[in-house]
Amino acid sequence: MAVPPVPGSGDAAARADALRREIERHNYAYYVLDAPTVPDAEYDRLFRELQALEAAHPELVTADSPTRRVGGQPLDEFPKRRHAIPMLSIRTETDTTAAGARTFDARVRKELGLVETDAPVEYAAELKFDGLAINLRYEHGVLVSATTRGDGETGEEVTQNVRTVQSVPLRLRTDQPPPVLEVRGEVFMRRDDFERYNAKQREAGRPTLVNPRNGAAGSIRQLDPRLAAQRPLSFFAYGLGEVQGWTDAPATHSATLDVLVELGVPVSAERRVCRGADALVAFHDDVAARRDQLPFDIDGVVYKVNRLDQQRALGFVTREPRWAVAHKFPAQEELTVVEAIEVQVGRTGALTPVARLAPVFVGGVTVTNATLHNQDEIDRKDVRVGDTVIVRRAGDVIPEVVAVVADRRPHPAPPRFAILEAYPVCPECGSHVVRLEGEAAVRCTGGLYCPAQRKQALLHFASRRAMDIEGLGDKLVDQLVDRGLVHTPADVYGLDLATLAGLDRMAEKSAANLCAAIEASKATTLARFIFALGIRNVGEATAKDLARHFGALDRLIAATEDDLLAVRDVGPIVAQSIVQFFAEPHNLDVVRKLQAAGVRWPESAGVQQSGGRLAGKTLVLTGTLPTLTRDAAKEMIEAAGGKVAGSVSKKTDYVVAGAEAGSKLAKAQELGVAILDEDGLRGLLQPAASSGQRALDL
Ligand code: 5U1
Numbered sequence: 001m002a003v004p005p006v007p008g009s010g011d012a013a014a015r016a017d018a019l020r021r022e023i024e025r026h027n028y029a030y031y032v033l034d035a036p037t038v039p040d041a042e043y044d045r046l047f048r049e050l051q052a053l054e055a056a057h058p059e060l061v062t063a064d065s066p067t068r069r070v071g072g073q074p075l076d077e078f079p080k081r082r083h084a085i086p087m088l089s090i091r092t093e094t095d096t097t098a099a100g101a102r103t104f105d106a107r108v109r110k111e112l113g114l115v116e117t118d119a120p121v122e123y124a125a126e127l128k129f130d131g132l133a134i135n136l137r138y139e140h141g142v143l144v145s146a147t148t149r150g151d152g153e154t155g156e157e158v159t160q161n162v163r164t165v166q167s168v169p170l171r172l173r174t175d176q177p178p179p180v181l182e183v184r185g186e187v188f189m190r191r192d193d194f195e196r197y198n199a200k201q202r203e204a205g206r207p208t209l210v211n212p213r214n215g216a217a218g219s220i221r222q223l224d225p226r227l228a229a230q231r232p233l234s235f236f237a238y239g240l241g242e243v244q245g246w247t248d249a250p251a252t253h254s255a256t257l258d259v260l261v262e263l264g265v266p267v268s269a270e271r272r273v274c275r276g277a278d279a280l281v282a283f284h285d286d287v288a289a290r291r292d293q294l295p296f297d298i299d300g301v302v303y304k305v306n307r308l309d310q311q312r313a314l315g316f317v318t319r320e321p322r323w324a325v326a327h328k329f330p331a332q333e334e335l336t337v338v339e340a341i342e343v344q345v346g347r348t349g350a351l352t353p354v355a356r357l358a359p360v361f362v363g364g365v366t367v368t369n370a371t372l373h374n375q376d377e378i379d380r381k382d383v384r385v386g387d388t389v390i391v392r393r394a395g396d397v398i399p400e401v402v403a404v405v406a407d408r409r410p411h412p413a414p415p416r417f418a419i420l421e422a423y424p425v426c427p428e429c430g431s432h433v434v435r436l437e438g439e440a441a442v443r444c445t446g447g448l449y450c451p452a453q454r455k456q457a458l459l460h461f462a463s464r465r466a467m468d469i470e471g472l473g474d475k476l477v478d479q480l481v482d483r484g485l486v487h488t489p490a491d492v493y494g495l496d497l498a499t500l501a502g503l504d505r506m507a508e509k510s511a512a513n514l515c516a517a518i519e520a521s522k523a524t525t526l527a528r529f530i531f532a533l534g535i536r537n538v539g540e541a542t543a544k545d546l547a548r549h550f551g552a553l554d555r556l557i558a559a560t561e562d563d564l565l566a567v568r569d570v571g572p573i574v575a576q577s578i579v580q581f582f583a584e585p586h587n588l589d590v591v592r593k594l595q596a597a598g599v600r601w602p603e604s605a606g607v608q609q610s611g612g613r614l615a616g617k618t619l620v621l622t623g624t625l626p627t628l629t630r631d632a633a634k635e636m637i638e639a640a641g642g643k644v645a646g647s648v649s650k651k652t653d654y655v656v657a658g659a660e661a662g663s664k665l666a667k668a669q670e671l672g673v674a675i676l677d678e679d680g681l682r683g684l685l686q687p688a689a690s691s692g693q694r695a696l697d698l
Contacts, residue, residue: 012053016060019050023066024171024264031167031234032266064142064170069163070229077223078156084242087135087149087184090302091320093327098281104303104325105277111314111322120276122306124253125283126238127270128326130297131188131216134162135241136265141177143170148220152319158220162187164229173264182241183265189215190296193232202380210390210403211333212297234296236268252306270294273306280327288329292395300328333392333402334367336360338385341372341417343442345428345452349536350441353378353419355389355401363393370399374440375419384414428452431584436536436573447534448488449586455481457534461489465540465631466532467521467599471514479503489532490593492518525635526553526601533591536577544638545569546578551606553591557582607641613685614642617653620668623661625678633681640685648673656681 023046029037047066054061061068093100108121133149146162147155162168165187172181189197189212197215198208209215209231219231237260243249250256257267270287274280280303287301305311305323314322337358343351353372360367370391372378383389383401388408393399419433419442426433431446444450448457455477462472469492480486485499495518500511524532530553531543538546549567550556556578564575581587607615619637621630621644628636633656634644648655648667655668656676668675676684 012057013060016050016053016057016065019046019053020062020065022046023050024169024173027066027166027169028173028264032261032264034269066170069166069170070225075160075223078158078221080150080154081145081147081157082154083135083147083150083152084137084180084182086152086319087133087155087241088152088316088319088321089149090324090326092300093325096300096328096330098284100325100327101280101284101303102277104327105280108305108314108323112310120279121310122252123274123280124257124304124306125272125274125280126302126304127236127268127287127294127298128300128302128328129186129188129236129238129268130213130299131186132213132220134158134185134187134220134235136162136168136183136185136237137241138172138177138181138183140179141172141174141181143168156221160225161220161222161228162235164225165233165235167266168235169264171264173262178244178246180242180244181246181263182243183237183260184239184241185235185237185265185267187216187220187233187235188212188296189219189232190234192295193234197231208380211392235266237265238267238302251308253304253308253311254306256308274303284327291329292397297332298329299331300326302326330362330364332363332394333390334360334362335388335405336367336391338383338387338389338401341378341383341385341422343419343423343427345426345444345450347453347456349426349444349447349450349453350374351419351423351426351433351444352441353417355383357389357391360391362391362399363395365393367391367393367399370401372401375435375442376440378417378419382416384409384417386410386414426450426452429586431586432580434580436576438573443536445580445584445587447536447581447584447587448590449584451487454487458486458489458492460534461532462492462521463532466528467524468517468528469514469521470517471510472517475505476503476514488590488593490590490597493522493594493597493599522598522600524599524601525639526551526603527635527639529553529594529599529601530556533581533587535581537574538578542569542574544635548607548639548641551604553601553603555606557588557591614640617642618645618651619643619654619656619681620645620648620652620664621656621658622664623658625656625658625681628678628681633678636681636685654681654684 023043026036026038026043029035050065051067054065054067093104095103105121112121114121135147135155136143137145137147143163145157146159147157149155163170191212194209194212194215201208209218215231216233219228219233222228237257240256250259254271254273257271261267272283274283284301287298291298303325305314311321311323316322338355339358340356341353342356343353345351353374355370355372357368357370372383381401381404383404386409388405390402390405391399392402420435423433425431426444426446429444429446429450431444431450433442433444435442444453447453458477458481459474461467462469472492485495486492497511497515500506500514501508525547527544527547530538530546531540545568546556550559559578561572561575561579564570564578565572614637619642621633625633637644645652648664648671650671652668652673654674654676655664656678657665658678665675
């Protein structure tokens with residue numbers, strides 16, 4: 001949307017003020033209430049209007065203008081700043097079970113001198129964010145400094161960087177701000193922001209962040225605020241530092257946080273007032289169960305005595321308050337050593353590299369393996385045998401190696417790991433492995449022969465659009481493979497009634513039906529057979545093109561990549577896949593055994609590119625044909641070089657209409673497109689037929 005013209009300076013001051021207020025109102029709704037009031041585009045328009053105004057009237061710029069978040073020069077170092085009130089740390093309860101919460105409650109009760117008959121203690125329960133603690137100092141409502149915790153007494157002043165955190169208000173939302181109000185909380189990076197940032201970095205070939213925590217800490221400690229501004233950070237408040245002149249300050253911690261929200265400071269909504277230990281345990285368990293669905297990382301929860309008079313009574317031990325505790329969750333990241341790198345062959349033939357790890361307790365379980373995804377990921381992270389690595393296990397997600405700890409690499413450095421060098425043949429079946437151009441995965445070419453791919457290959461082989469063996473579903477395939485009855489699809493044709501009837505959940509009648517389906521599947525088409533082989537990158541349409549082009553299986557087997565490139569829609573990747581498939585002796589062996597078992601199809605001389613009675617013609621099928629299913633009709637048309645489209649247009653050559661044809665037939669009549677019935681279609685396909693097409697008598 002266009003930015004409105006810049007007004008003269010009298011109007012400009014009023015307009016700039018109005019814009020700032022409106023933008024702050026939207027920021028408040030977005031960052032504090034989590035309830036956006038305007039679409040992003042409208043927000044951007046307001047923002048650009050304010051930028052234009054301030055550019056035309058620099059005298060109108062205020063320090064707390066939302067346009068002034070990024071500014072200032074890179075620093076040589078951060079100035080040190082002493083905290084007016086020390087930033088304490090928090091005692092950590094490492095017993096991650098319910099006992100952790102109960103121990104804390106028992107200690108608080110004892111120190112408050114409460115006896116069993118006294119009422120439960122009231123607590124404020126919150127999240128323990130995995131970020132960087134910050135003290136925000138507001139003087140008369142304006143943000144004047146932001147300081148890290150440092151050693152608790154003195155921190156580093158990182159104001160320029162913290163100003164770039166959009167959710168940190170530059171001015172408090174009140175007409176009567178206290179002279180001094182320090183807000184304490186955590187700067188962190190949301191997981192989606194982390195992923196987005198890393199994806200952009202990867203695209204640009206720049207280094208990525210190891211995890212959101214490092215991302216947050218690294219950004220805040222970045223000396224150039226323009227670089228810090230590029231890293232998307234967030235902020236949640238959880239307490240106060242120095243306060244001066246706040247006359248009607250609340251009497252509890254939870255009410256204090258409520259007031260912060262009113263002042264425009266973001267506070268996580270994931271907080272609860274809990275009475276007694278049971279309520280703390282319930283909060284801990286509830287958050288733990290939802291931990292992975294939260295948009296940011298946490299490493300536990302925090303319990304605080306809610307009444308401020310009780311907090312004062314409890315006081316501190318060294319640098320930790322007695323009235324608060326962090327109740328940890330099991331760590332999701334730990335360090336361990338890569339003892340070996342091996343591969344697992346998946347159901348699609350992909351060789352997935354797996355790091356074998358020195359056992360480490362992470363995410364609540366002992367982990368000994370972690371996925372390395374593929375060769376590109378190994379290269380990107382440069383993972384080598386002997387490396388110390390950060391392993392992450394979050395929820396039920398497969399553990400993964402997040403990063404290598406570079407300075408712990410052994411000397412001399414171990415060699416880089418290359419899957420193709422370590423595994424020139426498939427560890428499951430001994431077939432060759434390849435990495436096709438443009439693919440991330442290294443794959444086994446064993447296909448039908450490879451045990452790791454067997455079940456997948458069998459299910460595909462039997463599927464409706466391939467050999468169409470009704471009843472051969474995944475439960476049966478599991479049994480047949482697990483019992484060693486079927487190794488390759490060719491073995492399916494050796495199964496007898498007695499064997500099938502002996503399988504679990506297989507009644508005599510179902511076994512007989514399956515036997516009949518297996519027998520019936522032997523009479524097939526070349527296109528279905530090619531598709532059934534499960535050659536990588538050869539889908540149903542390509543299988544049809546190949547069948548039409550070569551007409552005979554042996555011509556396809558003998559085809560070179562150049563021969564294959566002459567087939568419609570076959571490119572270098574498909575051609576390479578086909579050549580590699582038939583170059584593998586195991587695959588040819590299975591093909592020959594299938595033929596020997598009686599699998600057969602009509603062969604022809606093949607129809608080269610321009611051939612086919614329907615080459616270049618587009619047909620549309622509608623209604624129910626008397627004998628042909630829609631699939632069969634489509635197959636016949638495509639075998640003759642024609643294309644089947646889903647809707648009728650001027651470009652349609654024929655509409656083949658059956659019973660209860662609907663709007664497509666009407667459209668064909670309207671456009672004057674030729675209309676055929678089933679016999680007409682058959683006539684069109686048969687060279688010898690004299691009358692050829694027969695128009696429907698309408
Ligand atoms: N939510 C929350 N996190 N956190 C961390 N509250 C909280 N309080 C802390 C810390 C270090 O310290 C105070 C108890 C002093």
